[in-house]
Amino acid sequence: MPLWNIYHPEGTFEDNASKEALSKDITAIYHEGKAALPKFYVIVNFIKLPQNSTYIGGIPNTGTPFIRLKIDHIAVTLPNQDEVYNSMTDRIDEALKPHIADKGYDWEFHVDETERRLWRVQGFNPPPHGSESEKLWRDLNKAVPWEEAK
Amino acid sequence: MPLWNIYHPEGTFEDNASKEALSKDITAIYHEGKAALPKFYVIVNFIKLPQNSTYIGGIPNTGTPFIRLKIDHIAVTLPNQDEVYNSMTDRIDEALKPHIADKGYDWEFHVDETERRLWRVQGFNPPPHGSESEKLWRDLNKAVPWEEAK
Amino acid sequence: MPLWNIYHPEGTFEDNASKEALSKDITAIYHEGKAALPKFYVIVNFIKLPQNSTYIGGIPNTGTPFIRLKIDHIAVTLPNQDEVYNSMTDRIDEALKPHIADKGYDWEFHVDETERRLWRVQGFNPPPHGSESEKLWRDLNKAVPWEEAK
Numbered sequence: 001m002p003l004w005n006i007y008h009p010e011g012t013f014e015d016n017a018s019k020e021a022l023s024k025d026i027t028a029i030y031h032e033g034k035a036a037l038p039k040f041y042v043i044v045n046f047i048k049l050p051q052n053s054t055y056i057g058g059i060p061n062t063g064t065p066f067i068r069l070k071i072d073h074i075a076v077t078l079p080n081q082d083e084v085y086n087s088m089t090d091r092i093d094e095a096l097k098p099h100i101a102d103k104g105y106d107w108e109f110h111v112d113e114t115e116r117r118l119w120r121v122q123g124f125n126p127p128p129h130g131s132e133s134e135k136l137w138r139d140l141n142k143a144v145p146w147e148e149a150k
Numbered sequence: 151m152p153l154w155n156i157y158h159p160e161g162t163f164e165d166n167a168s169k170e171a172l173s174k175d176i177t178a179i180y181h182e183g184k185a186a187l188p189k190f191y192v193i194v195n196f197i198k199l200p201q202n203s204t205y206i207g208g209i210p211n212t213g214t215p216f217i218r219l220k221i222d223h224i225a226v227t228l229p230n231q232d233e234v235y236n237s238m239t240d241r242i243d244e245a246l247k248p249h250i251a252d253k254g255y256d257w258e259f260h261v262d263e264t265e266r267r268l269w270r271v272q273g274f275n276p277p278p279h280g281s282e283s284e285k286l287w288r289d290l291n292k293a294v295p296w297e298e299a300k
Numbered sequence: 301m302p303l304w305n306i307y308h309p310e311g312t313f314e315d316n317a318s319k320e321a322l323s324k325d326i327t328a329i330y331h332e333g334k335a336a337l338p339k340f341y342v343i344v345n346f347i348k349l350p351q352n353s354t355y356i357g358g359i360p361n362t363g364t365p366f367i368r369l370k371i372d373h374i375a376v377t378l379p380n381q382d383e384v385y386n387s388m389t390d391r392i393d394e395a396l397k398p399h400i401a402d403k404g405y406d407w408e409f410h411v412d413e414t415e416r417r418l419w420r421v422q423g424f425n426p427p428p429h430g431s432e433s434e435k436l437w438r439d440l441n442k443a444v445p446w447e448e449a450k
Contacts, residue, residue: 003220003260007345016202016210023205031207039207043218043258045157046203052316053346055323057331057339057441060316068343070303070372072220074260078418085417086425093423101423108343110303110374111418117235118228118261123243123251125236141207153370153410166352166360173355181357189357193368193408195307196353222370224410267385268378268411273393273401275386291357 002030003072004044010051012065012105019046022099029091031138037075037129038138041121067100069109074119076129152180153222154194160201162215162255169196172249179241181288187225187279188288191271217250219259224269226279302330303372304344310351312365312405319346322399329391331438337375337429338438341421367400369409374419376429 004026006013013019023044030037054061054068071092078084092109093101100107119126122143127133133146154176156163163169173194180187204211204218221242228234242259243251250257269276272293277283283296304326306313313319323344330337354361354368371392378384392409393401400407419426422443427433433446 003218019202019205020208020210024208027205027208042205042207043216044205045199045218046205047197047199047347048203049345049347052319053348055319055327055342055344055346057342058320058324058327060320066343068303068345072260072262082417085415089418089420089425093420106422108421109419110372110414112262112372112412112414113418114260114262115235117232118239118263119259120239120243121258122256125239153368169352169355170358170360174358177355177358192355192357193366194355195349195368196355197347197349198353222410222412262412264410264412265385267382268389268413269409270389270393271408272406275389 002026002042002074004042005047005070006044007047007049007054007068007070009049009054009061009065012067012103013046013048018099019044022096025095025099029095035076036135036138038134039141040137040143041075041126065105067105067107069096069107071109071111073111073113074116075126077113077116152176152192152224154192155197155220156194157197157199157204157218157220159199159204159211159215162217162253163196163198168249169194172246175245175249179245185226186285186288188284189291190287190293191225191276215255217255217257219246219257221259221261223261223263224266225276227263227266302326302342302374304342305347305370306344307347307349307354307368307370309349309354309361309365312367312403313346313348318399319344322396325395325399329395335376336435336438338434339441340437340443341375341426365405367405367407369396369407371409371411373411373413374416375426377413377416 026044027039027042030042031039051062052060054066056066078088096107124143127137127146137143176194177189177192180192181189201212202210204216206216228238246257274293277287277296287293326344327339327342330342331339351362352360354366356366378388396407424443427437427446437443
């Protein structure tokens, strides 16, 4: 469900271990705790851009590396409450900290929430959030046929 | 109107014929049948990612190739009805089948619907959906000046 | 706040000067005039795609170069009024003109507006639009700690 597109300059996230570590911490945001979504819902694309591809206020990003994260949330729409939004963005920043802030990079992210019913995984409408079928997908960590409650 | 960004790993959609074939079937979703949108509204970007760029639940996508499609719908907002959403996602999966499912790839897509009035083609506000001017754009398969009804 | 992803084919925006010039004109849309947002809010990614990566209505973009711009607005949601939307898209097309239309390229853009409260810069919730703290960020052209009004 969440799709994370991470736009990062050459020279950052060059080794696979650093990408895997960040993607694991991103996965934990959704898989652990209350949401308890299946792990395989969490897709992270590292989109490496050559030097002089990113401009910040009209200036090429040639100094401190700048990481721009664009996040789509699909499976769960947050209740429209300041505290809930704040709690989500806090959790995201906590996950990013060791991988971005602590390395001295600059960063920015934003989340877009999109329509759950216009989402399919392996040809399936994913089971309702919190349902037994979702738990099954979570336990198996894959999409399998499930019967829609009538 | 629809913008399809297809994130796919190296080793998939390497030949131009496979990309052209998929993009033609995607175009048919919007051009044929009821919507009858101009063909040139349908933009498909194949964004090829190197190995170890995509992580699924924290695991690098090194096994079965995984294709992630992010679709923006702009020209037409679907009525908020389960059947309509389901019909659209069915048509998308039908179009993808020979190019993705039948090749044994894994895949996931989601659609975001955005504001039509914040969309321009070649400097024009596109004509209203279903209008005579839209039919003209469809027949010519290009954007031409048209007069907005007062 | 605005994130501009510019998908462009090889052979366009190859020199850094052309990218810097366009990104400066994009920045002016948001920084000058009424909105007066901080410059560093404006992120422009040039995403260069190889030949035969973009398909328009099922046809590869091998003729006139086609530039596809996807714009996310986060800091400010426009009032839902035709004139306001039209004024924004006019300003965008004016900014693009010398860099795209006047070079004989084809182009299309659309804007998506996303939730401001799901946006963070350098770990901060950005200050409210029009606030004194926003003016400070604008003057310093960087994110600094600010106190949220209680």
